[in-house]
Amino acid sequence: ERVRAALTRMQAACETASVRLAMAVYPYPTRVDLNPYRPIDERALADARELGVESLDLLLAFAGERDLSRYQASVFDSHPDGEANRRVAAHLARELWP
Numbered sequence: 001e002r003v004r005a006a007l008t009r010m011q012a013a014c015e016t017a018s019v020r021l022a023m024a025v026y027p028y029p030t031r032v033d034l035n036p037y038r039p040i041d042e043r044a045l046a047d048a049r050e051l052g053v054e055s056l057d058l059l060l061a062f063a064g065e066r067d068l069s070r071y072q073a074s075v076f077d078s079h080p081d082g083e084a085n086r087r088v089a090a091h092l093a094r095e096l097w098p
Contacts, residue, residue, distance in 0.1 A: 003044045007053055021053055023048050023055045024055070024092065025059075027058060029084065031067045032066050058088050061087045061091035062084075071083060
């Protein structure tokens with residue numbers, strides 16, 4: 001509900017400012033089938049579609065890989081590493097600016 005409300009507010013603000021709004025969902029770097037945040041990601045993507053907000057599921061940047069844990073910055077830091085960010089940047093460039 002909070003994501004949908006935030007998207008609605010951002011959509012209105014962007015329309016007022018004549019700014020393009022796009023939302024990208026970055027997957028948590030773990031096994032996809034064990035990702036506790038994936039249902040939230042999917043709901044946010046569905047809400048964006050329903051509201052007409054351009055959205056990108058960045059899981060697609062990983063070409064069907066099922067285990068993203070190798071993209072963690074380190075064992076003690078679950079942020080994405082440089083390779084993950086490179087893949088995501090390339091995907092964003094292809095999708096947003098073909």
